[in-house]
Amino acid sequence: MENLLAHSFDYLSSYEPSKIRKGLRQVEGLLAQICLSKSKSTADRRRSSLAPEAQPAPKPLSDLREDPAFREFFKLQDGFQWNVAMRLVACLEHLLGRGSNGTNDMLIAHCSSTPPSRALFAREIYMNLLLDLLDPINCPAIQSATLLTLVTALLDCPANTRTFEDLDGLLTVTSLFKQRATSREVKLKLVEFLYFYLMPETPILATPPGLQRSPSKLSRPISQSSHTSNGSAGKTNRDTRTTDEKQALLGRYLNNVEDLVEDLKETAPFGATVY
Template identity: 25%
Template sequence: MNDTPISANVREALQDSLDALVSARSPMSTRSRALETLERLTTQAFAAPEGSATLQEFLLLQNTFECNVASRTIPWISGASIRLDALLQRGLSDGQRQAEASTLTSQLTQALVIIQGVALTHHSTKVFLGRRYPLDVLLDLLVISRHLASPSHNPKQPAASGEEHPHNKQVAPPSILPNAVLDTLLCTLVDSSPSLRVFEDCNGVQTIVKLLKRAHTPRDVRMKCLEFLYFYLMD
């Protein structure tokens, strides 16, 4: 039996950040701060020596439904993906839509990076991410992210005379989000044959091949697709 004490402060910080991230009433700025806190907490845990109380405490919290990062974040990613898709489909000529799309892209990327670390450290999280619902969410986001590289949707910097959006100091590169999705899929599927079979049932391989063949896919995303397919074809 693991008797590692769980700090009330860490538990509350983790739970409060997840609550702020997934709440429909949270403004963009609140979600950005929540993601920063989550990133700090996970970084502190993963930077600690293996077997340390800090890491064990974080992993124990991942066994609770209220503090499990992946199971609480994936539904938010699903909703944020739908919103990003709506913004990209309508075009980003409007400065406000452009700012929101850029912020969403950055937030989604940050959330995926956090999930990657948890998946590689917490076995139950890795198993959860290999189920159909999380894989569907990740693949849907990968399909949506292809619009970021399309000339008709690729955002441009706001005019110098316009007021800069507080959460959009720089437009996110078009490749940052699809690369983050592909990295998350790699972290989920590595050393997990059952998850690979689910991934195949979700038409995951076809989705990545289509992205690879797409004319406007950035070169670094194509390289990431090839890296993924090389991993997939390995024994």
Template identity: 50%
Template structure:
């Protein structure tokens, strides 16, 4: 796995669009192997019996509960805990370079591809979210939401932003401090915003107005790993994370202990409602009503 990541990182760090595309494909292939069941994966087949994949069809996805017994996933997770092999850490500079080369359709496709991979890495390795506690990385996402970018890039960025903030109150506070909520609501009020982007913005507001999961500072932090590189400490999430159950431990990275308390790291729904109401007066109550009535995202945020 280290050899494959080394090749991918070499391509991602180049200044050649063709090599960057190849690096993104290599990372995508690695994540696909982790997320998809092989034809001989008897455990997955027993847990979720499905018909064999037909020619041209993708193999079935692995059930998250099965990952605990997957040596490849365990090795992947272990590698992501360190700075040297962390994929998100390598994708962010590549994304920044692609954005600087913007205005070209081929680079837009690569930007969307890189954002999709960042989403996948953050979901498979939640501790990597600590990278977005840094203003430079959060600002990169906020820049990509701006109307100067194509709708596909805007939509992919909004999804990535949701993943980066999910169960990460410290990242949400960074987002707010950088006037991210002003950016989102300004675009929401723009009548010329494409329909698909407006829909994603509405979804983001639904997400933002849901209760936050408190975080507890790690008791025995050590100053290494991606958390230290990201400028924040590893956090023990209270949410009933499936990945935590898989490993029998918290989803955290080694890093410095955070000085902030739970109460200062999280905000109540009422407080966030007041924030949104500053920019979208009269809209918040309807958003909360819709959230309670229609239960978007399958009700998992309710």
């Protein structure tokens, strides 16, 4: 596993676009082999080739915890040397420093769409990088890929969401939405992002069953009662926010947030109850 990652990281550190592209494909291929189910028959593979839009399904966690390759990869992500997200962030920083052109923009979009190590984005330096990618000067492909990455980074991670808010992420997102030059496709993704953001937070400790990290590596438990242990009411958990609290924050930058919330309650696009 270390050898596979080392080859990919060498390519990601290159100054040649072709090598960077190769490194991104190697990382993507490695993650696909570990996390996605393979076709079980020749007929399945034939149907897959005839219908390229059909994507392999993720492996269930019950299978992943018994997979030696996944266990080894998971263990390596705890260290700096083999952490994929750290290398992708470094690659993004390098690409952003090279200016905007067609080839570079494609590499940035590809790099942004690779699933991140979410705990990384609780740190301001890395969340700022995502917000920089939402700058209006970037192409729609980069903006769209970044919004998807941002959803992945914030999902079930209240600490990351608080960092996003502290760095004026809501201002960045709403300003891009208000720009006339913003493409229709990006505006639709921005609306989807706002629906997602307005969902109430339910913190989850996302360590797959059977995989134990050392206590220093685990996020501290944040699923706590909104009341104090002595029974006094009204003390809100600072780690999470409700839809009403998020509505108040978003309302500073965008009108008619109430309409978004009402629509969210009626349609439940993410299959959860909004309260």
